[in-house]
Amino acid sequence: MAADEVITRAVLALPEEREARRYLQECSFDDRLVGVIMKASGTLPVDIYSIEQVLGFFAYDNSDVQGDPDAVIQGRRLDVAYLAPARLSRWIREIVGDAALADAIDAEAAWIEDPNIYPPRMRLMRELVATRVLQYYDVVGIRFAADGVQADDDAKLRKEQ
Amino acid sequence: MANGYAGKILVVDLSTGEISSLNTADYAEYGGGHGMGSAVFFDLCKDKTISAYDPANVVTLMTGPIQGTLAPFGAGRCEVQGIGPQPWPIEWFTRSNFGGRFAGMMKFAGWDGLAITGKAENPVWIDVRDDEVTIRDAGESGDALWGLGTYDAEQKIYKLVSGSDTDWTMFGGSRDSGRSTLNPAVVSCGQAGENLVRFASLIHEGGGGAGQGGFGAVFGSKNLKAVSFMGTGDIEIADPKALMDARAWWHANYFNWDEYKPSLPGLHSYGEGGGAGNMVGGPLKTGGHRPIGCMGCTKLCHGGRGSSAEAPGSSCFDSWYQAQAGVKWGNPAASVSNTDLLQQYGINAWEGSMALPWLVKLYRTDILGPGKQIESNLPFDAVGSDAFNKAFLDCIVNGTDIGADLKEGCARAATKWGRYDIDVTSGDLAIAAHGYAHHYDARTESEWGFGTALGDRDINEHDITWVLYWHTSMAPLYGQPQALPAKEMAEMIGATLLPYADPMMVDFSDEGIYSDNMVKFVSWHRAYTRFWKQSAMYCDWGITDWLNPWTEGYKGLTPELEPKFYNAVTGNDTSFEKGIEIGTKIWNLDRAIWYLQGRTPANDQLAEWQFRIGTPAAHSTYEIPYIMTVFENGEWSYKNVWGRFLDHAKYDDFLARYYKFEGWNDNGCPTGETLKKYGLDKAADELADAGII
Numbered sequence: 001m002a003a004d005e006v007i008t009r010a011v012l013a014l015p016e017e018r019e020a021r022r023y024l025q026e027c028s029f030d031d032r033l034v035g036v037i038m039k040a041s042g043t044l045p046v047d048i049y050s051i052e053q054v055l056g057f058f059a060y061d062n063s064d065v066q067g068d069p070d071a072v073i074q075g076r077r078l079d080v081a082y083l084a085p086a087r088l089s090r091w092i093r094e095i096v097g098d099a100a101l102a103d104a105i106d107a108e109a110a111w112i113e114d115p116n117i118y119p120p121r122m123r124l125m126r127e128l129v130a131t132r133v134l135q136y137y138d139v140v141g142i143r144f145a146a147d148g149v150q151a152d153d154d155a156k157l158r159k160e161q
Numbered sequence: 162m163a164n165g166y167a168g169k170i171l172v173v174d175l176s177t178g179e180i181s182s183l184n185t186a187d188y189a190e191y192g193g194g195h196g197m198g199s200a201v202f203f204d205l206c207k208d209k210t211i212s213a214y215d216p217a218n219v220v221t222l223m224t225g226p227i228q229g230t231l232a233p234f235g236a237g238r239c240e241v242q243g244i245g246p247q248p249w250p251i252e253w254f255t256r257s258n259f260g261g262r263f264a265g266m267m268k269f270a271g272w273d274g275l276a277i278t279g280k281a282e283n284p285v286w287i288d289v290r291d292d293e294v295t296i297r298d299a300g301e302s303g304d305a306l307w308g309l310g311t312y313d314a315e316q317k318i319y320k321l322v323s324g325s326d327t328d329w330t331m332f333g334g335s336r337d338s339g340r341s342t343l344n345p346a347v348v349s350c351g352q353a354g355e356n357l358v359r360f361a362s363l364i365h366e367g368g369g370g371a372g373q374g375g376f377g378a379v380f381g382s383k384n385l386k387a388v389s390f391m392g393t394g395d396i397e398i399a400d401p402k403a404l405m406d407a408r409a410w411w412h413a414n415y416f417n418w419d420e421y422k423p424s425l426p427g428l429h430s431y432g433e434g435g436g437a438g439n440m441v442g443g444p445l446k447t448g449g450h451r452p453i454g455c456m457g458c459t460k461l462c463h464g465g466r467g468s469s470a471e472a473p474g475s476s477c478f479d480s481w482y483q484a485q486a487g488v489k490w491g492n493p494a495a496s497v498s499n500t501d502l503l504q505q506y507g508i509n510a511w512e513g514s515m516a517l518p519w520l521v522k523l524y525r526t527d528i529l530g531p532g533k534q535i536e537s538n539l540p541f542d543a544v545g546s547d548a549f550n551k552a553f554l555d556c557i558v559n560g561t562d563i564g565a566d567l568k569e570g571c572a573r574a575a576t577k578w579g580r581y582d583i584d585v586t587s588g589d590l591a592i593a594a595h596g597y598a599h600h601y602d603a604r605t606e607s608e609w610g611f612g613t614a615l616g617d618r619d620i621n622e623h624d625i626t627w628v629l630y631w632h633t634s635m636a637p638l639y640g641q642p643q644a645l646p647a648k649e650m651a652e653m654i655g656a657t658l659l660p661y662a663d664p665m666m667v668d669f670s671d672e673g674i675y676s677d678n679m680v681k682f683v684s685w686h687r688a689y690t691r692f693w694k695q696s697a698m699y700c701d702w703g704i705t706d707w708l709n710p711w712t713e714g715y716k717g718l719t720p721e722l723e724p725k726f727y728n729a730v731t732g733n734d735t736s737f738e739k740g741i742e743i744g745t746k747i748w749n750l751d752r753a754i755w756y757l758q759g760r761t762p763a764n765d766q767l768a769e770w771q772f773r774i775g776t777p778a779a780h781s782t783y784e785i786p787y788i789m790t791v792f793e794n795g796e797w798s799y800k801n802v803w804g805r806f807l808d809h810a811k812y813d814d815f816l817a818r819y820y821k822f823e824g825w826n827d828n829g830c831p832t833g834e835t836l837k838k839y840g841l842d843k844a845a846d847e848l849a850d851a852g853i854i
C-alpha cells in the first residue's frame with residue numbers, strides 16, 4: 001500500500017465543543033504515552049502528552065518512504081515511529097477520553113490485509129488521528145493556515161485562534 | 162619499510178612547548194588506533210589517578226596502517242583517548258572516535274598519531290604542516306580562534322594555513338617538493354570545550370565528531386583550541402596489487418552497485434549505499450543534499466550538505482537529540498539550526514538526548530521551574546522550539562541557570578539535586594552505566610549492556626544489533642519472512658566467532674544471556690571490537706558483515722574482510738583470530754589502567770532501573786518488537802525478548818564467571834599472570850607497585 005492510498009472507513013460524528021477541548025488537553029507525566037523511534041543506530045523512547053503529539057511522533061516515521069515494503073532496504077535511513085496499536089487505542093480511550101476514536105482505530109485493523117504489518121497500520125492510525133484532531137479544531141474554532149515555507153516539513157501548520 | 166605506517170608519533174607538551182616523537186615501531190604490536198593509544202597513554206601518563214583536567218593528562222589521536230589508504234570505511238577513522246571528564250563516578254581512561262579525513266591527512270603529513278600533554282598558559286592551537294610543527298597563539302593577541310564555534314575556527318584555520326583570504330587553498334611549492342590543494346584537516350573544540358562542559362565534543366568538518374568522553378573539555382582544559390594537519394606526502398603500502406584486488410573483491414561482494422537488490426526478504430545489508438545518515442526522511446530535512454562521508458568510504462553516511470549549509474554532515478543522534486522533547490510542540494523535524502548550534506558549540510548530542518526527557522519530567526512534575534525545588538527559568542513551556550534549544554544549549558555552555566549543574570553531566574547534576582537514586586531507579590533518567598545514556602538495551606542485548614558495564618562508556622558497537630535486532634525485528638514488522646531460519650542464522654554467525662566458532666554464543670534467551678556461552682561472547686566481542694574496529698579501525702558502520710544479500714547463502718564477508726585489507730597494507734600475515742588475541746591484550750591493558758584509577762567490581766554494575774522494569778513507568782508501557790535468536794527447549798527460534806529485566810544475582814554470577822574466563826581476580830582486575838601472558842609486564846608491575854594485585 002503506497003502512502004497516498006490510505007483510506008479510512010470510519011466516519012466519526014463531531015464531538016461536542018466541551019469534549020473536544022478535553023480531548024486536546026495534555027495529560028500528566030504518569031499518564032503519558034511512550035512511543036519508540038526505531039532506528040538502526042538506536043531506539044529512542046519518546047514521551048507523548050497529548051493527542052496532537054501523537055501526530056508529531058508519527059511525523060518522524062518514514063517507513064512508507066517508498067510506498068512499499070522494499071523501503072526497508074533503506075536500512076539505516078529507516079525511522080519507524082512505533083506505537084503498539086492496541087496501546088494507542090487504550091490510551092486514547094482511557095486517558096484522552098475519546099472512545100469513538102479508539103473504537104475507530106481498533107475497527108480499522110479489520111479492514112487491512114494483515115494488521116500485524118506495521119507501515120499500513122501506522123498510516124491508518126495517523127490518518128484517523130489527524131482527521132479527528134482537525135474535527136476537534138473545527139469544533140473549538142481553531143483555524144489553521146499552511147505556512148508553506150518548508151515544503152517537506154510535516155510541521156507546517158500554524159495555529160491562529 | 163612499506164607497511165602503511167608513517168613511522169612516527171608526534172608528542173606535544175603544551176606546558177613546555179617541547180615537540181618530540183616516538184617510534185611507531187615500538188607500538189606496532191598493537192596494530193594502531195586504540196591499542197597504540199592505550200600503550201602510548203600508559204607510557205606517557207605516569208600517574209593514572211589524576212583527573213581529566215590535570216595538565217599531566219595525555220590525550221592521544223591515533224591512526225593505524227590502513228588510514229589514508231583505499232581500505233574501505235577505514236581510511237578516515239581516528240581514535241581519541243585519554244582520561245575523560247564525562248564518565249561517572251570515576252573519570253575513566255576512555256575513548257572516542259571520529260571519521261572524516263583527519264586521520265588520512267595526519268598520515269600524509271608523516272605522522273601515525275599525536276599525543277598531547279601539559280597545559281598551555283594561554284589559548285593555543287597546533288599547526289602541523291608535514292614535518293613542521295608549531296604551537297600557535299589562538300588568543301586575541303594571535304589568531305583569535307578562542308571563543309569561536311567549531312565551524313568558524315576550522316574555516317579560519319583553512320585560511321591561516323593557506324596564507325590567503327580566498328576560499329581556494331594552495332599549499333606548498335612545486336609538485337615534487339610537496340604541494341596540495343586540499344584544505345588542512347582540523348579538529349577543534351567549541352565554546353563548550355573551552356568552558357569545560359564535561360560532555361563537550363571534538364568536531365571535525367561539520368558532522369565528524371568525537372562525542373563521548375568529553376575530549377572537547379580536555380582540549381579546553383589544556384587551553385588547546387584546535388589541531389590542524391596539512392600533509393603532502395603519501396603512504397607506502399606493502400602490497401599495492403593485493404590492496405587493489407581486495408578493493409575489487411569487496412566492491413563485487415559487499416554491495417552490488419549495478420544490481421541493487423531491494424527485495425530480499427527481511428534483509429537489508431550492512432553493505433548498502435548509504436549509512437547511518439538520515440538523508441531521506443529523517444529529522445534533518447534540508448532540502449536538496451550532497452552526501453558527505455569519510456575519506457575512501459563509499460557509504461557516505463554523514464547526513465549530507467543541504468542548501469542552507471547549516472549542520473553539514475550531521476546525522477544520527479546529532480540531528481535527533483531533541484526529538485524526545487520536540488514532538489511536544491509539533492516540531493518533529495529537529496531543525497537544522499538546532500543541530501548547527503549543537504555542533505558549533507561542540508556538545509555531545511547523546512547527553513542532551515538523555516537530559517531533555519528527564520528535565521521535562523522534572524518540569525511537569527513541579528520539581529523544576531521558577532520557584533521550584535530546582536530553580537530554573539528556562540522556557541520549558543516551549544520545549545522543542547528553536548528558542549528553547551538556544552536557551553538550553555546556552556545555559557550549558559555558559560554555566561547559567563540549571564546549566565551550572567548540567568554542564569557537569571546528568572549523573573553529577575542528578576546527584577547534586579538529590580535525584581539520582583529516585584530517577585535512575587525509575588528509569589526516568591535513562592543512564593545505562595558510568596553515567597552514560599542508555600542506547601541499546603542491556604536487558605535484551607547483553608553483549609551491548611554487559612560490555613558497556615565492563616568498560617568505560619556506552620560501547621556504541623552496532624554489529625549484533627544490526628543483524629539480530631534490526632533485521633530480525635524489521636522483517637515481521639513489514640510482513641516479510643526472516644532472511645534465514647533462526648538455526649541457520651545462529652550457525653552462520655557462530656562460525657565467524659573465531660577461535661570459538663560456537664553458535665551458542667548468540668543465544669539471547671532468558672537463560673542464555675547469563676550463560677557461559679554469553680561470557681564467551683561478551684569476551685569475544687570486547688576483543689573483536691578493540692582490535693578490528695578500534696585499532697585497525699574499520700568503521701563501526703562498515704563492519705561486521707555477517708549477512709549479505711549478494712553472496713551465496715547470504716554469508717557475509719566477515720571474517721575474510723578484516724584481515725584482507727589489513728594484511729595487504731601491512732604485509733603482515735595477521736589472521737582474524739590473531740586480531741582477536743591482540744584485542745584481548747588491549748582489553749586487558751585498558752582494564753589494568755582502570756584498576757590503577759581505582760576501579761572495583763561495583764563499577765561493573767548497570768544502573769538500577771535495568772533490574773526493575775521492562776519498560777518505563779508510563780500509563781501505556783511501550784512495546785516494540787525486539788526479536789533475537791534464542792535457544793530454548795533444544796531448538797533455535799526467533800523471539801521477541803522485549804520487556805524482560807535483569808536479575809541481580811544472575812548478573813553478579815555472570816560477572817564472577819566472566820572475571821574467571823578473562824583471567825582476572827575476584828575483584829575483576831587482570832592478574833599479574835594474565836597480564837604477563839599478553840606481554841603487559843609493565844602494567845603488571847605498576848599494578849603490583851600500587852598494591853592492587
Ligand code: SF4
Binds near residue numbers: 234237454455463
Ligand atoms: S560508514 Fe559512514 S561514518 Fe563510517 S567510514 Fe563510511 S562514511 Fe564514515
